[in-house]
Amino acid sequence: MPNAIVLIISLLFAVELGDAVAGNPTSQANAKHSCLATTTDELSYRAAVERVSLVPMVKTWRASLGARGRMALGGHIFDKTEFINGRCYWSISFYASDPAQQRLWKIFRVDLKAKSIFVMDDEGDYLPIYPSAQLK
Numbered sequence: 723m724p725n726a727i728v729l730i731i732s733l734l735f736a737v738e739l740g741d742a743v744a745g746n747p748t749s750q751a752n753a754k755h756s757c758l759a760t761t762t763d764e765l766s767y768r769a770a771v772e773r774v775s776l777v778p779m780v781k782t783w784r785a786s787l788g789a790r791g792r793m794a795l796g797g798h799i800f801d802k803t804e805f806i807n808g809r810c811y812w813s814i815s816f817y818a819s820d821p822a823q824q825r826l827w828k829i830f831r832v833d834l835k836a837k838s839i840f841v842m843d844d845e846g847d848y849l850p851i852y853p854s855a856q857l858k
Contacts, residue, residue: 774839795814809836814831
């Protein structure tokens with residue numbers, strides 16, 4: 723499916739989730755339910771993975787994996803949506819995978835509405851890397 727179609731569908735999905743009114747508990751509950759019901763089979767997940775894959779630090783890491791290593795996603799086992807402070811995020815985990823083992827590299831959080839990208843640091847805090855980081 724062309725990237726433009728995936729992006730358009732993802733944006734429509736994000737707008738629907740992001741329309742919750744902060745002061746309306748019913749609306750917030752509905753937004754939370756919709757967010758948490760989203761699965762990795764949906765286009766918004768693929769769009770979020772694609773966005774994170776374009777971040778320079780991910781490109782550099784992928785190039786450094788070597789001949790036997792490859793990038794792997796957490797997929798339906800580890801990746802999920804999270805509803806935090808009224809916003810829906812994809813939590814996306816990247817692993818270095820080789821024939822002997824699979825090691826967690828980084829966990830990213832992608833805001834479905836604002837398209838902000840955060841990366842988990844060594845202390846477990848999420849630091850913003852996009853839009854302040856330039857995508858190449």
